[in-house]
Amino acid sequence: MGSRHEGIRIRWGNASRFEPYGRDEAGPWCGYQVWRADFDAMLLERAREVEVEIFQPCTASRVLTENGAVSGVLTSAGLMTAPVVVDATGRAHWLGTELEIKRRVHSPSLVARYGYAEGALPTLDPSPLLVGNSSGWLWTALVRPGLYQWTRVALDGSRIPRDWQPDEFCDLVPRGLPRGVDVTWRLSQKVASPGWFMVGDAAAVLDPTSAKGVLKALLSGITAGKLISAVTTGSAPADEVANIYNDWLSGWFVSDADQLGKFYQSLGVRELGMRRDGTP
Template sequence: MTRPRHSPDVLVAGGGPAGVAAALTLASRGADVVLVHSAPEPGRHVLESLSPLARPLLRGLGVLDRLPSACHAPCYGNQSSWGGPALRSSDFLHGPYGAGWHVDRAPFDAALRRAARAAGVRLHAGRVRSVARHGSRWRATLSGTVMTAPYLVDATGARARLARGLGARVVHTDHLVAVTAEAPVVLPVPDDPYGTRGGPERTSLVESTPFGWWYTASLSHGRHVLMAVTDADLVAGAGLRTPEGWWAALAATRHVRTRAAAHRITPPDRLRVLPAGTSRTLPPAGPGWVAAGDAAAVTDPIAARGITHALATGIAAATALTEEAEGDPRAPSRYAALVDAVHDEFLRARAACYRGEERWDTPFWTRRGTHGGVTRQAAGATPGSSR
C-alpha cells in the first residue's frame, strides 16, 4: 500500500537519539513515520558518555549491532576526585551489561538514522519551522514543503522549539557550560582500562575544582576530550575564556593534569563553549504531541545520562502516542507525569552528589548548597551515581 507522502501518522522533529528511538518504536507498531532531521550544529556535541544501561534500550530498538565502532570508544568505568584529593574508581566490567561507551555524536546519530531508514522510517532532511493545529491534525511547515499528521514528537533538543510554540515553557535550574578542547592521543593502546600499559585510559575522569569540575576521556581514532565545567557567569573569573587561561586552570589540577601529560597533550589553539545546564519543559506533552529527550528535560552532565535519557524518553513518548491513538486520551498526561517524576528524582540525586564536595566556599559550590552540613547519604554520592 502506498502511503500519502505528506500525510504520515506521526511527524518526528529531530534526528538525534530521542527522535530516532521514538520513530523506531512507532514504526515497529505499524505507524507511518516521517523523521525530520537537519545537519548537526558545528561543535554542538563533542563527546558524550553512554551508560551500560543504554545497551538493552539499543538492543530493544534493534540498533545495537548497527552502530559502527568508528562512532564510539569503550568506557570501562569512571574515576573521580570528588570530596577529597584521592582518586576513586568504579568499573562497569563486572556489571550485567558490560562496558559503556564514549560516543562521538555526529557519526553515532547518523548511524541511528540509517537504522531508522532500514526499519521503514521516512527521513526528511530539513527542519520543522512551525506547527499549528488544524482540526484533528497538525499542519507542519518544513524546509521546502508542508506536511500534516495527527501526532507530533518534539525531539528538537534543549530549546524545545515545537513545544514552546505550542505554549510550553522551558524552566532552567542553572546555566552550566562546558569549556571544551580536543587533542590527539599520542599513545594509542586498545582496551587498556586504567592506562596500566602506558596507553590511553578507557575510563572517564572527573575532578572537582574551586570553580566547578573537569572531565576528560579518550575517544576513538586518536582523540582526547577535556572540558572545564562551570556556571556561565563564572567563566571569565576562572580564566577560562582564552586557551592560555584554560590551560593554566588545567595545570592547577592534580589528576587531569597527570592524564594530559601522559598523553602528551599540548595547549589547545581554540576552545568551544557548550551549554550544559539543567532544565525541563512544562508541560512535556499535550493532546496529540509529546516532547522527548532534551526537549522534555535536560540533565547536568555530571550524571552522564543524556543519551540514555533520550532513548528512554523517546520510547516512552512513542508508547504514549500509541496509547492515545488507541483511544486513551490520558496517555500524554501520564507520560508528562513520568517525565516530571524522573526529573525530580534526578534533581535530588544531583543535589546529593554536589553536597559531597565541601572543600571550597566559592560561588559555584555555595550555589549548590555544599556548605552547612552534609548528610551521610549525600557524602557518599559520587559523579555518575545519579544515572
C-alpha cells in the same frame, strides 16, 4: 564508533577512587564513549531499514494547529501533517518555543566548555577521568583512537576563558576551537499534550554529571513512541497518555536533580539543588 572502558576514575577533592560499571558471569561491563556523528548515522540507517521516511536536510519553520491542537509542521520540504508531532530538537526546544511553553530553571546558570585534541595521552586510554571540587569539575576521556575530549564546568560563577584547555593536553593538537553549551538545569512546564510530545533535551536538561544523558534521551523517545502507539491504535485516550508521560518524565527529572544536588552539596557546593517546591 568510539571507545570502551570498564569504569571511571574519580578524584573529588582529596579522595580518589575507581568506579566500575559492574560485572557478571561474562566479565566486566563496559561503557561507551560514543562518537556522535557515527551514532546519528546508525540511528538514521536503522530508521531507513524500518521504512521511516527521512527528509534531510530539512528545517521546521512553523507549527500547524487545528481547533487549538497541533496538527503538523511547516518545513523547508513542505507541509507535513501528523496525528502526533515529536520534538527532538534538543536544547533548541523548538516546539516549546513555538507553543510558548516556558521552561522552569532549577539551578544557577551553568555553561559547559568542551574541546577536542589529537595525539597520544596514554594515561587516559584505559578509562575517563573526572576531577572536581566545590569550584567545578573537569572530564577528560579518549573518545576514539587518537582523539581526546575534555569538558569543564565552573560551579563558583567564574567564567572559563574561551582558549582554555587542560594542562595535560598541552602536547596534543587541538581539533577545532573550544565550544560552550548551556547546561543549566531546566524542565519544560509541559512535555506532552494531545497531538505532541517532547523528548530528550527538548523536554529537560541536567548537566553532564547526572550521567547517562544519551541513554535517557533514547528512553524518553522509546517511551513516547509506545504511548503514541497506544493513542493511534485507540488503546488509550490522548489526554490520559499525555498526563502519563508528563508525570513520568517530570518525576524522573526531579529525582535525578535531587540526587545530583545532594552530590554537589556533599562537595561543598551549596547553590545547586532543588527545593521540594521545585525551585532552585
